[in-house]
Amino acid sequence: MADGRKIRYYxxxxxxxSAADRRPADDQPAIGEMRLDLLTNEWVAIAAHRQGxxxxxxxxxxxxxxxxxxxxxxxxxxxxxxxxxxxxxPSLKSPxxxxxxxxxxxxxxxxxxxxxxxxxxxxxxxxxxxxGELSTRQIRTVLxxxxxxxxxxxxxxxxxxxxxxxxxxxxxxxxxxxxxxxxYAYSYLTPRTEKMLASARRYFARHGxxxxxxxxxxxxQDQVRIIAQNDHWIAYVPFAARYPFEIHVAPLVGVPDxxxxxxxxxxxxxxxxxxxxxxxxxxxxxxxxxxxAWHQAPVREGRDVMxxxxxxxxxxxxxxxxxxxxxxxxxxxxxxxxxxxxxxAAQMREVTIK
Amino acid sequence: MADGRKIRYYxxxxxxxSAADRRPADDQPAIGEMRLDLLTNEWVAIAAHRQGxxxxxxxxxxxxxxxxxxxxxxxxxxxxxxxxxxxxxPSLKSPxxxxxxxxxxxxxxxxxxxxxxxxxxxxxxxxxxxxGELSTRQIRTVLxxxxxxxxxxxxxxxxxxxxxxxxxxxxxxxxxxxxxxxxYAYSYLTPRTEKMLASARRYFARHGxxxxxxxxxxxxQDQVRIIAQNDHWIAYVPFAARYPFEIHVAPLVGVPDxxxxxxxxxxxxxxxxxxxxxxxxxxxxxxxxxxxAWHQAPVREGRDVMxxxxxxxxxxxxxxxxxxxxxxxxxxxxxxxxxxxxxxAAQMREVTIK
Numbered sequence: 039m040a041d042g043r044k045i046r047y048y049x050x051x052x053x054x055x056s057a058a059d060r061r062p063a064d065d066q067p068a069i070g071e072m073r074l075d076l077l078t079n080e081w082v083a084i085a086a087h088r089q090g091x092x093x094x095x096x097x098x099x100x101x102x103x104x105x106x107x108x109x110x111x112x113x114x115x116x117x118x119x120x121x122x123x124x125x126x127x128p129s130l131k132s133p134x135x136x137x138x139x140x141x142x143x144x145x146x147x148x149x150x151x152x153x154x155x156x157x158x159x160x161x162x163x164x165x166x167x168x169x170g171e172l173s174t175r176q177i178r179t180v181l182x183x184x185x186x187x188x189x190x191x192x193x194x195x196x197x198x199x200x201x202x203x204x205x206x207x208x209x210x211x212x213x214x215x216x217x218x219x220x221x222y223a224y225s226y227l228t229p230r231t232e233k234m235l236a237s238a239r240r241y242f243a244r245h246g247x248x249x250x251x252x253x254x255x256x257x258x259q260d261q262v263r264i265i266a267q268n269d270h271w272i273a274y275v276p277f278a279a280r281y282p283f284e285i286h287v288a289p290l291v292g293v294p295d296x297x298x299x300x301x302x303x304x305x306x307x308x309x310x311x312x313x314x315x316x317x318x319x320x321x322x323x324x325x326x327x328x329x330x331a332w333h334q335a336p337v338r339e340g341r342d343v344m345x346x347x348x349x350x351x352x353x354x355x356x357x358x359x360x361x362x363x364x365x366x367x368x369x370x371x372x373x374x375x376x377x378x379x380x381x382x383a384a385q386m387r388e389v390t391i392k
Numbered sequence: 393m394a395d396g397r398k399i400r401y402y403x404x405x406x407x408x409x410s411a412a413d414r415r416p417a418d419d420q421p422a423i424g425e426m427r428l429d430l431l432t433n434e435w436v437a438i439a440a441h442r443q444g445x446x447x448x449x450x451x452x453x454x455x456x457x458x459x460x461x462x463x464x465x466x467x468x469x470x471x472x473x474x475x476x477x478x479x480x481x482p483s484l485k486s487p488x489x490x491x492x493x494x495x496x497x498x499x500x501x502x503x504x505x506x507x508x509x510x511x512x513x514x515x516x517x518x519x520x521x522x523x524g525e526l527s528t529r530q531i532r533t534v535l536x537x538x539x540x541x542x543x544x545x546x547x548x549x550x551x552x553x554x555x556x557x558x559x560x561x562x563x564x565x566x567x568x569x570x571x572x573x574x575x576y577a578y579s580y581l582t583p584r585t586e587k588m589l590a591s592a593r594r595y596f597a598r599h600g601x602x603x604x605x606x607x608x609x610x611x612x613q614d615q616v617r618i619i620a621q622n623d624h625w626i627a628y629v630p631f632a633a634r635y636p637f638e639i640h641v642a643p644l645v646g647v648p649d650x651x652x653x654x655x656x657x658x659x660x661x662x663x664x665x666x667x668x669x670x671x672x673x674x675x676x677x678x679x680x681x682x683x684x685a686w687h688q689a690p691v692r693e694g695r696d697v698m699x700x701x702x703x704x705x706x707x708x709x710x711x712x713x714x715x716x717x718x719x720x721x722x723x724x725x726x727x728x729x730x731x732x733x734x735x736x737a738a739q740m741r742e743v744t745i746k
Contacts, residue, residue, distance in 0.1 A: 075632035076603060078584065079591045082632040084729045129720070129728040144599045145610065148631075203719035211716025222720055229725030230432065233583075237433045245498045249430060256499065277502075278429035278436040331723035349723060362565025363717065365557035366483070366576055369685035369703060371583030374483040375438045 039114070041066060043124035048183040050119060050175050057105070057114035069131045070152035072226075074142060081226045083152040085129040094213055097165050101126075102216035104163050113160065120179045121160045122187055122221070130154025130222065137196050139226055153196050153225035159183060161217040168217050168325065169204060170315030177308035184221070184332065185296045185304070191223040192297070192337045199224050199231055199336045200295070207327025209360060210353065219330075227336055235336065238343040250345035251292055253277075263383040266313040270306035273314045275383040280373040282355035283326065283382050285314055288347040294335035295346050313391060318352065320389030328352040393468070395420060397478035402537040404473060404529050411459070411468035423485045424506035426580075428496060435580045437506040439483040448567055451519050455480075456570035458517050467514065474533045475514045476541055476575070484508025484576065491550050493580055507550050507579035513537060515571040522571050522679065523558060524669030531662035538575070538686065539650045539658070545577040546651075546691045553578050553585055553690045554649070561681025563714060564707065573684075581690055589690065592697040604699035605646055607631075617737040620667040624660035627668045629737040634727040636709035637675065637682075637736050639668055642701040648689035649700050667745060672706065674743030682706040 039045055040059040047055045070085040095101070101112045113121055133153035140147060161169050161180050172180070184202045191200045204219035205212050227235070241249040257263055257274045265285065266273040273287045287310060289303045299307075318326050329351050335344035353361045355376060366372045393399055394413040401409045424439040449455070455466045467475055487507035494501060515523050515534050526534070538556045545554045558573035559566050581589070595603040611618055611628045619639065620627040627641045641664060643657045653661075672680050683705050689698035707715045709730060720726045 073632035075630070075634075076595065076607060077591055077630075078587045079594070080587075080632075080725070080727075082634055082727045082729060084732055086730065086732050086735065142595075142598075144595075144606070201719070201724060203723060205718040210718050211714070212718075220719065222724075222726075224724075224726060228720075229587075231724065233432045233434075233725075237431055240433070241430065241496075241498075244496075252498070253430060276429070276431075278427035278434075280429075280436055329719050329722050331719055333723075351722065360565070364559040364565055365555070365574065365683050365685055366582075368683050368705065369557060369687075370555060370576075370578075370585065371434070371587075372576075372578060373434075373436045375436060376440065378438055378440050381440065 039112070039123065040064075043126070045113065045121055045123035046183075047115070047118055048120040048122070048179050048186070050179050055115055055118075057116065059110075059114045061110045064126075067127060069150075070129065072149040072152045074147055076142065078229075079142060080229050083129050083154075085127075085152060094208070094215065097215075100165055100214070100216050102158070102160050102214055102218055103165050112158070113163075118160070118163050119176065120162070120183045122157050122183055125156035125158050125220070128156035130156050130224065132194075133196055133225070137225075155191060155194070155197070155221070155223040157187065157221040159187075159202065159219045159221060161219065165216050168206070168315075169219075169330075170312060170319065172217075174308040174312070177311055178305065181296070181304055181307050185299070187221050188295055188334065189297045191221070194223065196225045197223045197337055198227050200334060201228070202296075202332045204328075204330040206330070207325070209327040210329065231333070231336060234333065235340040235344055238340065238345075242343045248292060248343060248345060250288065250347065254288060254290070254292075262380045265317055265383055265386045266310050268306050268310055270300075270303040271310040273310055275379040275386075277379060279375060279379040279382070281351040281353060282361050282375075282377050283318060283321065283328075283352040283386070284379075285318065285350040285386075286347050287311070287314060287350070288345065292345040294341040294344060296332065296334060298346070314350065316391050317386040317389045318350065320391070321385050322354070322357045324357060326352045326354055393466070393477065394418075397480070399467065399475055399477035400537075401469070401472055402474040402476070402533050402540070404533050409469055409472075411470065413464075413468045414459075415464045418480075421481060423504075424483065426503040426506045428501055430496065432583075433496060434583050437483050437508075439481075439506060448562070448569065451569075454519055454568070454570050456512070456514050456568055456572055457519050466512070467517075472514070472517050473530065474516070474537045476511050476537055479510035479512050479574070482510035484510050484578065486548075487550055487579070491579075509545055509548070509551070509575070509577040511541065511575040513541075513556065513573045513575060515573065519570050522560065523573075523684075524666060524673065526571075528662040528666070531665055532659065535650070535658055535661050539653070541575050542649055542688065543651045545575070548577065550579045551577045551691055552581050554688060555582070556650075556686045558682075558684040560684070561679070563681040564683065585687070585690060588687065589694040589698055592694065592699075596697045602646060602697060602699060604642065604701065608642060608644070608646075616734045619671055619737055619740045620664050622660050622664055624654075624657040625664040627664055629733040629740070631733060633729060633733040633736070635705040635707060636715050636729075636731050637672060637680065637706040637740070638733075639672065639704040639740075640701050641665070641668060641704070642699065646699040648695040648698060650686065650688060652700070668704065670745050671740040671743045672704065674745070675739050676708070676711045678711060680706045680708055
């Protein structure tokens with residue numbers, strides 16, 4: 039790209055891409071910083087330059103559509119299947135060589151580099167569709183892009199974990215309507231991953247078994263929370279769901295991350311993704327705002343006990359009603375659910391799939 | 393109250409209250425349940441009966457106003473200063489005698505009792521005001537109510553921590569406009585408290601000092617994040633703030649909880665509360681939606697290392713713009729800040745206080 043960022047095209051069949059980025063080279067935004075919150079021992083990234091980012095542009099000005107005529111978008115080519123490129127307003131940026139994460143040393147420390155990588159994944163060149171409506175081949179190509187990026191980002195020495203995700207819906211602050219997701223490669227273990235790693239390790243030490251394997255065994259036994267299943271994947275509302283609609287999708291043969299999926303499992307993913315998202319949108323017959331998050335084992339530790347799963351959460355509890363994270367959830371992390379997991383699973387199972 | 397719940401009046405001068413609740417006795421809602429999320433080892437409370445609760449009633453039907461004529465509210469008396477009563481739609485309820493929290497035992501366990509206490513605190517009988525606009529005497533009475541409830545709830549054998557808080561603003565899902573807060577007494581340590589306790593303990597073991605004491609020393613030294621101060625309290629934007637506007641208010645002499653505050657510190661609280669909330673509302677000259685959370689040491693442990701502070705967070709980052717918790721924050725707990733803490737502190741310091 040003109041300003042030095044990288045773009046990668048993923049195509050389902052051999053295709054050569056050579057279109058040049060004809061835009062003037064913008065300045066790269068300043069690098070942010072990272073601060074350790076001593077009260078919780080958690081890192082907070084500060085990206086003070088992001089306030090000016092593009093906010094819900096009309097379709098004609100969409101930066102994620104292919105370039106047409108004089109409308110020069112982020113994608114130089116006039117068409118594409120799936121592209122991944124460096125985020126123009128990144129929260130995290132590649133640090134200098136030899137960068138390492140400092141330890142807590144008794145004083146509040148600011149690191150003059152919010153180290154990491156932020157990428158944008160365009161799911162399709164079609165502005166008006168959604169991930170769940172893509173063709174089987176298209177979802178398979180997106181999955182391949184996620185796998186490829188996980189593989190490559192895992193090799194960077196400052197990267198501790200790779201997180202592909204999608205935010206969908208204005209209700210959760212999405213600023214671009216074009217179907218897309220993001221990938222964050224963090225230079226630290228995120229609070230949730232740290233907690234999941236500790237739980238998986240303790241579980242293995244106590245019971246000698248992989249935690250997610252036992253969770254899935256329990257779901258298969260109980261049946262009542264399962265909403266979709268095929269030969270390679272299972273989708274269920276977790277036993278202790280935190281959101282009105284929360285779905286976990288996991289491969290039946292556990293793997294640490296997307297790169298370790300068998301080809302058969304990868305090929306079977308679009309089917310379950312279609313069904314899960316159709317059931318979610320079908321509950322109220324409206325497109326549901328959601329966050330879809332790929333939880334993967336960290337790059338350098340816990341790969342023996344942590345297992346890949348795709349977590350989809352929606353804050354919509356009824357048409358016109360959202361679940362807000364107020365005092366208990368936001369300040370204490372203590373979730374209160376207004377609905378039983380078995381109840382939301384039943385609602386999603388009852389949706390008629392076209 | 394007619395249905396068996398308790399109401400407590402707090403008055404700034406001796407007053408006898410004897411008004412009877414003339415409403416028919418409603419059924420008490422069913423008790424919820426608690427489930428352990430094995431993936432994170434966190435408890436989730438399920439209160440499936442809460443969906444039917446009152447949603448933004450007009451002033452004439454406000455259940456938190458005093459009773460007038462045939463409009464029978466939650467408060468039987470025709471006037472009050474501050475009242476605290478059991479929540480009609482509680483997320484947590486008093487369990488049977490002898491109840492104890494089970495340990496993780498390798499299988500996903502459901503406890504048929506979301507054990508705890510949920511109370512409502514009405515800050516004033518005046519429907520149209522807000523906590524920050526109350527008189528000094530009124531805020532002092534609210535503080536005394538919080539202290540009294542903390543003292544009493546801490547004595548219940550199933551209670552692990554007491555959490556007084558206020559949600560303000562429709563943007564964060566407040567369903568009643570009348571100025572009020574809530575108190576949750578949890579039967580487990582909440583995820584954030586658990587984390588703060590671990591950090592405070594590790595800090596003490598490493599450095600031999602109380603963590604929050606050192607944090608306050610650093611703020612006094614740096615000055616740039618302080619937004620208000622008097623002889624007994626300090627208010628500052630924390631070094632690693634997570635929200636566009638986040639303020640911590642702490643007593644200069646550290647104490648584990650509200651009950652341990654000196655009378656002088658308690659008497660000096662209304663002044664700093666007034667100033668902090670005026671600065672917060674003054675930034676954009678609009679009433680800011682916020683969550684105000686009292687972090688107290690747990691009832692039975694960590695009282696030697698954990699220190700009381702009042703955390704106010706607002707998700708408004710500009711007029712018409714909210715900060716949403718999307719993928720990184722919601723699914724990974726990894727916060728990205730769009731603004732430097734020093735910047736938001738400066739904005740609040742610049743507000744002219746009437």
